[in-house]
Amino acid sequence: MNVPGFHVDVRREVATVVVAPHGEIDLATVGVLRAELDGIGPREVLVLDLRGVSFMDSAGIALVVDEHRRAQHEGFEFRVVAGRGHQVRRLFDVTGLSRHLRFTEPGVESTAGDQTLA
Amino acid sequence: MTKRWRSGLPVRYFAGWGVGAVAVGLLMVGAVAAVDAASAPGSVVISVLVPFVVALVAGPRETAVVAAVAAVLAIVSGAWHHDFVTEAYYRRWIVVLVGGGLAVLAAAARERIARDRERFALLAGVAEVADGQLTVEQTAARVGELVVPVLADICIFDVVSEGALRRLAVKAAGLGAAEREARLLMREPTAPELPGMGSVAAAGSPQLLSTVSDELLRAGAHDAADLDLLRSLRLTASIVVPLSSRRRTLGALTLLVTERSHRRYTTEDLRFAEVLADRVALAFDNAGLYTELETMEAQLTTALGALSEAVTVQNPRGNLIYANQAAAELLGYSSARELLATPAADIAKQYQSFREDGSPLSLSDIPGRRVLEGEEPEPLVVRVVDRRTGEQRWRRTQSSSVRDRAGQVRLVVNVLADISAVKRAELVQRLLADAGEVLSASLDLHDTLQRVADICVPELADWCAVSMPNEHHQLQAVAVAHSDPDKVALAQRLGERYPVDLDEPEGAARVFREAAPTVVNDVTDEMLVAAASDEEHLRVLRGLGMRAALAVPMTTQGRTVGVLTLISAESGRTFGEEDVSLASELAGRAATAVDNARLYTERSRIARTLQASLLPDELPPLPGWRTASLYRPAGDEERVGGDFYEGFPLGENGWMLVVGDVTGRGASAAALTALMRHTLRAIAKLTGSAPKALEELNRELLARPERSLCTAVCVVLRECDGSAQANVVCAGHPLPLLVRDGAAEYIGEFGPMVGAFADESWKPVTVVLRPGDILFLYSDGVLDTTGREDRFGPDRLERALAGATNVDDAVSRVERALSGFEVGAQADDTAALAVQWLGVPEPAAHSGVARPPAGSQ
Numbered sequence A: 001m002n003v004p005g006f007h008v009d010v011r012r013e014v015a016t017v018v019v020a021p022h023g024e025i026d027l028a029t030v031g032v033l034r035a036e037l038d039g040i041g042p043r044e045v046l047v048l049d050l051r052g053v054s055f056m057d058s059a060g061i062a063l064v065v066d067e068h069r070r071a072q073h074e075g076f077e078f079r080v081v082a083g084r085g086h087q088v089r090r091l092f093d094v095t096g097l098s099r100h101l102r103f104t105e106p107g108v109e110s111t112a113g114d115q116t117l118a
Numbered sequence B: 001m002t003k004r005w006r007s008g009l010p011v012r013y014f015a016g017w018g019v020g021a022v023a024v025g026l027l028m029v030g031a032v033a034a035v036d037a038a039s040a041p042g043s044v045v046i047s048v049l050v051p052f053v054v055a056l057v058a059g060p061r062e063t064a065v066v067a068a069v070a071a072v073l074a075i076v077s078g079a080w081h082h083d084f085v086t087e088a089y090y091r092r093w094i095v096v097l098v099g100g101g102l103a104v105l106a107a108a109a110r111e112r113i114a115r116d117r118e119r120f121a122l123l124a125g126v127a128e129v130a131d132g133q134l135t136v137e138q139t140a141a142r143v144g145e146l147v148v149p150v151l152a153d154i155c156i157f158d159v160v161s162e163g164a165l166r167r168l169a170v171k172a173a174g175l176g177a178a179e180r181e182a183r184l185l186m187r188e189p190t191a192p193e194l195p196g197m198g199s200v201a202a203a204g205s206p207q208l209l210s211t212v213s214d215e216l217l218r219a220g221a222h223d224a225a226d227l228d229l230l231r232s233l234r235l236t237a238s239i240v241v242p243l244s245s246r247r248r249t250l251g252a253l254t255l256l257v258t259e260r261s262h263r264r265y266t267t268e269d270l271r272f273a274e275v276l277a278d279r280v281a282l283a284f285d286n287a288g289l290y291t292e293l294e295t296m297e298a299q300l301t302t303a304l305g306a307l308s309e310a311v312t313v314q315n316p317r318g319n320l321i322y323a324n325q326a327a328a329e330l331l332g333y334s335s336a337r338e339l340l341a342t343p344a345a346d347i348a349k350q351y352q353s354f355r356e357d358g359s360p361l362s363l364s365d366i367p368g369r370r371v372l373e374g375e376e377p378e379p380l381v382v383r384v385v386d387r388r389t390g391e392q393r394w395r396r397t398q399s400s401s402v403r404d405r406a407g408q409v410r411l412v413v414n415v416l417a418d419i420s421a422v423k424r425a426e427l428v429q430r431l432l433a434d435a436g437e438v439l440s441a442s443l444d445l446h447d448t449l450q451r452v453a454d455i456c457v458p459e460l461a462d463w464c465a466v467s468m469p470n471e472h473h474q475l476q477a478v479a480v481a482h483s484d485p486d487k488v489a490l491a492q493r494l495g496e497r498y499p500v501d502l503d504e505p506e507g508a509a510r511v512f513r514e515a516a517p518t519v520v521n522d523v524t525d526e527m528l529v530a531a532a533s534d535e536e537h538l539r540v541l542r543g544l545g546m547r548a549a550l551a552v553p554m555t556t557q558g559r560t561v562g563v564l565t566l567i568s569a570e571s572g573r574t575f576g577e578e579d580v581s582l583a584s585e586l587a588g589r590a591a592t593a594v595d596n597a598r599l600y601t602e603r604s605r606i607a608r609t610l611q612a613s614l615l616p617d618e619l620p621p622l623p624g625w626r627t628a629s630l631y632r633p634a635g636d637e638e639r640v641g642g643d644f645y646e647g648f649p650l651g652e653n654g655w656m657l658v659v660g661d662v663t664g665r666g667a668s669a670a671a672l673t674a675l676m677r678h679t680l681r682a683i684a685k686l687t688g689s690a691p692k693a694l695e696e697l698n699r700e701l702l703a704r705p706e707r708s709l710c711t712a713v714c715v716v717l718r719e720c721d722g723s724a725q726a727n728v729v730c731a732g733h734p735l736p737l738l739v740r741d742g743a744a745e746y747i748g749e750f751g752p753m754v755g756a757f758a759d760e761s762w763k764p765v766t767v768v769l770r771p772g773d774i775l776f777l778y779s780d781g782v783l784d785t786t787g788r789e790d791r792f793g794p795d796r797l798e799r800a801l802a803g804a805t806n807v808d809d810a811v812s813r814v815e816r817a818l819s820g821f822e823v824g825a826q827a828d829d830t831a832a833l834a835v836q837w838l839g840v841p842e843p844a845a846h847s848g849v850a851r852p853p854a855g856s857q
Helices: A030-038 A058-074 A086-095 B002-033 B037-057 B060-081 B087-131 B136-147 B177-186 B197-203 B214-220 B224-233 B267-306 B325-330 B336-340 B344-349 B367-372 B420-441 B445-456 B485-497 B507-514 B525-531 B535-543 B577-614 B666-687 B690-703 B780-784 B793-801 B807-821
Strands: A007-013 A016-025 A045-049 A053-056 A077-081 B154-161 B164-172 B207-209 B235-245 B248-258 B310-314 B320-323 B351-355 B380-386 B392-403 B409-418 B463-469 B474-482 B518-520 B548-556 B559-568 B625-632 B643-649 B655-662 B710-720 B723-731 B737-740 B743-746 B765-769 B774-778 B830-837 B845-850
Touching: A007 A030, A016 A030, A016 A058, A030 A058, A045 A058, A053 A058, A053 A086, A058 A077, A058 A086, B002 B037, B002 B060, B037 B060, B037 B087, B060 B087, B087 B136, B087 B267, B136 B154, B136 B164, B136 B267, B154 B177, B164 B177, B164 B248, B177 B224, B207 B267, B214 B224, B235 B267, B248 B267, B310 B325, B320 B336, B325 B336, B325 B409, B344 B351, B367 B392, B367 B409, B392 B420, B420 B577, B445 B463, B445 B474, B445 B559, B445 B577, B463 B485, B463 B507, B474 B485, B474 B507, B474 B559, B485 B535, B507 B518, B507 B548, B507 B559, B525 B535, B548 B577, B559 B577, B625 B643, B625 B807, B643 B666, B643 B830, B655 B666, B655 B774, B655 B830, B666 B690, B666 B710, B690 B710, B690 B723, B710 B774, B710 B830, B737 B793, B743 B793, B774 B780, B774 B793, B774 B807, B780 B793, B780 B830, B793 B807, B807 B830
Parallel strands: A016 A045, A016 A053, A045 A077, B625 B845
Antiparallel strands: A007 A016, B154 B164, B154 B248, B207 B235, B235 B248, B310 B320, B310 B409, B351 B380, B380 B392, B392 B409, B463 B474, B463 B559, B518 B548, B548 B559, B625 B830, B643 B655, B655 B710, B710 B723, B723 B765, B737 B743, B737 B774, B774 B830
16 A cells, blocks of 8 residues: 555664654545554564654544554553654544543653553 | 571681682692693793682681692693703792792781681670670570580580689580580589589689690590590690689680590680670679679569568559469468559559558558658558458558669568558457456545546547436446537447437347347348437437447446447447457456446445544534634545544543544454444543543553554543643653743653553643633544645644644644645544633534545545
């Protein structure tokens, strides 16, 4: 699957997998990101780095909710780097997800970096 | 000339000795006759004259013998002249001796002159041979005839071929020449007749053997039989000279003389042999080039003959001078000979030729002709129809010129290829692509079928009609295409005005009923009469000049939805098996397109119905309040969005207005929307509380097996004793706005979205309203509307609402702002609801704004 203007970088550091989509996450692109996430093998920590995301809609929110549930179900840590994108950060507040997700700063992928946006 | 040379030497040889014998006899007679001293001067005259006479007709050798006899006679003549040791005796003796010597010199000079003349003639002969267009073999044979016996008794030509010396020709003179030639020709090519001979060709230096010893023969012989052969030649001398031209050694020329001619070779002969060899080499070289050319031509002919591509060659006058078998077959002839024997005009007359665009081909289009006019034309693709069989083929003709040094066109080479299969594949491919396009994009059934009809013309037929059954139990043409634009209207009228009854026994109706193709390759007038429904119809049918017709059913998934009819008229072509299968394929795809178009129509009808069912037809009247709504479906009509708005009374607890959005699309989103609306309405009515309704909805959504998310903004409006308030609850939804005195501001608090996490709770924010206050509720589609560079966003919404004086104004401001901002089709629905508290009792009112799908204009 290939959507112009959208791509996903995946990098693995030992048991930590960082998935960094770039572009807009909406109905048209969410499938690409979902396929990447589904293709990740065993991991202890999954970081969804949204710094490269300029826009996200409810399709992206649904994906984050799904990944959050998967983390709880499979027992891995799920963290989100919300980045500085106003719309994306705001969306987490609007939907109330910011109170449930673990946010982390870029490069700090240990539990010591825990913080919430709210 | 050749004949004289061939027999010249032996004749002269015997003639010489004959003359010598006669001369000696005369001398004897003279000597015996002059018995006294007085007659002595007479015998002297005879003794001197006779050798001179001999010298005139015979060689120096014969002359010398005669002169010697004369001298001896002069010496011994003292016996019968009785004048030994006298002055007269010595004088006579010296006169005869000197005279004889001079006669010999004269004979030698005369012979040399004669020989030189012969040799010059020989060279001239060889030069003549060199100018002719002969093969190397022919050249060797001719040169051999010139050389033998003038210069040699046996002449052998060896040539270098593929690095080795090959015996080319042998020429021998005299009795048994043929046998000697044959045996020498058979000798091992690389073994020379004499040692060192073979190396001449390699080393390039001439060799002269003035005597041939038996040792030499033994050294040169391969075996005993070979030695016998060499000995039988009775060789006396040999010359071997290389044949070199353009610094290449082509071979060697061997000249042999035998005891037969009593000749020996001198260095002078060697020099002449070298000169001769130069000429011969030149002749060989020319002949070799000629042969090469001939070989090349032969190879070319063979290669062209074996080519599957058809090749023809024309001369500058445009006449066909060569054609290979493939060309003959392509043009419908059994052999190239037959094709070449047919006048060009007759070949052309067999076919009706068309350019790719369907227009008739003119002579000036033909690449071969354009080459003759000095152009370098592009390959031409021509559609030809055999006038006899009606068979249609596609040909590609590429022509190029062969020019001479002056740049004049000498030959035109045409390569013709039958590309019917390729064209057919192209057509199918184009069709596939078109069908693909139809499947993915086409909305309009008529458009689709028209395109299907269009692609059949002119490649497949002169006109094409797609017919489908109408409600009157008739097959009605729904799309018609004709190669002649002037006739499209006629064909269209024909199809429209004369629908075919589905019960008709023959033709398209039968094809439709039986779902089997029909081909008629010779449309007769009787058929037209039978098919015509009235005089006018018959007149039109006759006017169309049909030659052949092909009708195939349009069948998909076992259902026949129509008939595709192809008609051949102007082109005169007929339809073959391939056409039937191609047309069937085409019809199948057209049928799929029909099916898809129907499905699409059906689906978008369902989508619209579903969406309409999700939206309230009209908000119920809220006494004391005025409402207005906006709904903009997403650009893609067929997709059912998840946005909705509604308003319902909560009894004594006032009214609840909701704008909600479910995540996802299509039927499942629609189902979720229905569940959400139902639950919110039921629980809110029951409890009068938006938070409680959301909590219950959250539980229900989390209980569903699949992830079900939704967001909503709920506003509960209450009016009591002249004051009013709004309880605003946001569940994962953008905040609503309050427009008061022309200023817009966001109100409420973010609450969690519904269906994501368990045990969530929501807290209402209460806003006390003033008369004229406007609340504006909307879905995220508003904020997410895509513009040229960014999204509409909350700031633009705030600005758009600023200054709104009533709900209609508020909605239309937002609508205008969105219309002005958006670029392209929008991905999401947009729903918005505005409500204004009037503050004074007044009949409730609502106005809705509905817009066509965003981006569809």
